[in-house]
Amino acid sequence: MTTIDLTVDKSRRKNAIKRAKERNIIIPTYAQMKDPSKIPAKMKDELKNVGLWDVDPRNLFRITWHNEPKAKGGGFGGVNYLELPSSLTGVPARIFVLIGKWFPTGAHKVGAAFSCLVPRLVTGQFDPTTQKAVWPSTGNYCRGGAYDSAMLACESIAILPEGMSKERFEWLSKIAGETIKTPGSESNVKEIFDKCKELRASGQDLMIFNQFEEFGNYLWHYEVTGHAMEEVLRKIMRKNDHFRGMASATGSAGTIASGDYLKQAFPDSKIVASEALQCPTLLENGFGAHRIEGIGDKHVPWIHNTKNTDVVVAIDDNAVVNLSRLFNEEAGRAYLVEKGVPETLVSQLDLLGFSGISNVLSCIKAAKYYEMGENDVMVTILTDSMELYRSRLHEMHTEFGEYTETNAAADFAHYLHGQSTDNMLELRYSDRRRVHNLKYYTWVEQQGKTYDEIQAQWYQPDYWTSVQRQANEIDGLIEEFNGEVGLVK
Numbered sequence: 131m132t133t134i135d136l137t138v139d140k141s142r143r144k145n146a147i148k149r150a151k152e153r154n155i156i157i158p159t160y161a162q163m164k165d166p167s168k169i170p171a172k173m174k175d176e177l178k179n180v181g182l183w184d185v186d187p188r189n190l191f192r193i194t195w196h197n198e199p200k201a202k203g204g205g206f207g208g209v210n211y212l213e214l215p216s217s218l219t220g221v222p223a224r225i226f227v228l229i230g231k232w233f234p235t236g237a238h239k240v241g242a243a244f245s246c247l248v249p250r251l252v253t254g255q256f257d258p259t260t261q262k263a264v265w266p267s268t269g270n271y272c273r274g275g276a277y278d279s280a281m282l283a284c285e286s287i288a289i290l291p292e293g294m295s296k297e298r299f300e301w302l303s304k305i306a307g308e309t310i311k312t313p314g315s316e317s318n319v320k321e322i323f324d325k326c327k328e329l330r331a332s333g334q335d336l337m338i339f340n341q342f343e344e345f346g347n348y349l350w351h352y353e354v355t356g357h358a359m360e361e362v363l364r365k366i367m368r369k370n371d372h373f374r375g376m377a378s379a380t381g382s383a384g385t386i387a388s389g390d391y392l393k394q395a396f397p398d399s400k401i402v403a404s405e406a407l408q409c410p411t412l413l414e415n416g417f418g419a420h421r422i423e424g425i426g427d428k429h430v431p432w433i434h435n436t437k438n439t440d441v442v443v444a445i446d447d448n449a450v451v452n453l454s455r456l457f458n459e460e461a462g463r464a465y466l467v468e469k470g471v472p473e474t475l476v477s478q479l480d481l482l483g484f485s486g487i488s489n490v491l492s493c494i495k496a497a498k499y500y501e502m503g504e505n506d507v508m509v510t511i512l513t514d515s516m517e518l519y520r521s522r523l524h525e526m527h528t529e530f531g532e533y534t535e536t537n538a539a540a541d542f543a544h545y546l547h548g549q550s551t552d553n554m555l556e557l558r559y560s561d562r563r564r565v566h567n568l569k570y571y572t573w574v575e576q577q578g579k580t581y582d583e584i585q586a587q588w589y590q591p592d593y594w595t596s597v598q599r600q601a602n603e604i605d606g607l608i609e610e611f612n613g614e615v616g617l618v619k
């Protein structure tokens with residue numbers, strides 16, 4: 131199957147509609163997530179009394195890049211973004227970052243999870259009255275999934291590696307029905323897949339929403355993140371500016387689908403995929419453990435459109451963790467101000483979580499590789515913020531001691547302005563196919579995909595566009611569902 135299955139099961143759908151009526155649930159459409167001016171006034175009014183992270187079904191409408199950046203009662207405005215100046219990045223190119231912190235749960239993965247669950251819910255394929263939703267993940271996706279499940283009144287099981295940050299587990303213990311810890315850390319995804327297999331065989335009535343293969347994940351980013359990026363670009367680009375490309379670390383390879391959208395809007399733009407140098411799967415079929423939480427999982431996700439990926443970049447996790455100290459410790463921030471980085475920006479650098487820092491470094495490396503100038507524009511994503519890594523800062527403080535001005539000067543020079551074009555590969559046709567071919571070992575050998583399916587991903591011309599076209603059809607199903615629930619006038 132190449133697209134999201136939208137076969138309707140009317141009798142099961144009745145259960146979902148009944149549940150939605152009982153719990154006062156209205157589901158937003160992709161059109162509303164892209165453009166919140168389309169959200170009914172009644173919903174906006176109700177949100178005035180709802181906190182950003184509250185488990186309140188109205189927060190489904192906050193699954194958008196347009197949330198007013200406040201903890202409670204926020205409305206909707208433009209897309210949340212920042213421009214990073216060359217005093218910080220060390221390159222003349224203009225680098226823009228979209229901010230994920232202002233999603234409920236503090237990470238954009240809540241959107242990817244929504245987009246995997248909702249098509250199943252509104253078609254009746256998933257019955258929230260009898261089934262549990264299972265969310266395999268390295269952290270934020272299962273947080274998003276557990277949160278969406280709670281808002282949509284479904285039971286959930288979150289699965290994530292035991293080595294992920296303490297903040298993720300603390301929060302999950304309050305939201306998810308059950309949390310399963312799998313062995314290992316960040317890149318141990320095979321162990322997560324094994325746990326899913328075990329759950330499937332357990333006879334429990336559940337549905338596994340595997341973000342690494344679910345096209346709902348791809349579609350949400352193509353449609354919602356892609357449009358949000360375009361909106362920022364149309365707003366900030368000056369007459370002679372040139373959009374050169376987007377960079378995104380790949381975890382499930384959902385976010386990078388926004389690059390497919392941008393390439394259709396700006397055909398000469400590039401898509402830069404990044405990963406940790408300590409686990410260089412895309413770069414050299416490599417493997418290993420690393421500290422950039424949320425990315426790089428020792429396999430190529432099924433939903434990664436490798437044929438459209440132009441460059442692969444591997445980022446040293448030492449750069450990321452040391453820069454997190456530079457951006458957040460007092461001595462680091464003072465040093466950045468001394469080096470001419472505007473204070474207003476320095477005070478917001480906690481908006482960059484680990485993978486956000488890695489994404490910015492990927493933009494810097496791409497800007498250097500392509501010799502970009504001051505009219506060249508790159509865009510990337512801050513999936514989450516340091517709110518989810520405070521414990522990591524404490525751990526580093528304990529392990530390495532006080533962060534000093536000397537540390538700050540070294541990290542700034544080495545890891546930020548000293549970024550080079552090493553560990554990068556501009557992909558030729560055969561390189562892209564080499565990355566695609568790696569999918570075989572995970573997906574065909576282990577996870578039940580067929581030979582024909584993997585061939586179709588590479589050779590069927592409309593494989594990816596057929597998914598891209600599904601948002602309108604799903605919106606129709608959501609509107610029909612909401613109509614039957616009957617709460618919006």
Ligand SMILES: Cc1ncc(COP(=O)(O)O)c(C=O)c1O
Pocket residue numbers: 239268269270271379380381382383384385386423424425483485486513514
């Ligand atoms: C913090 C963080 N950054 C980046 C990613 C990667 O995003 P994607 O899975 O869309 O490739 C994830 C995914 O879970 C994440 O949690």
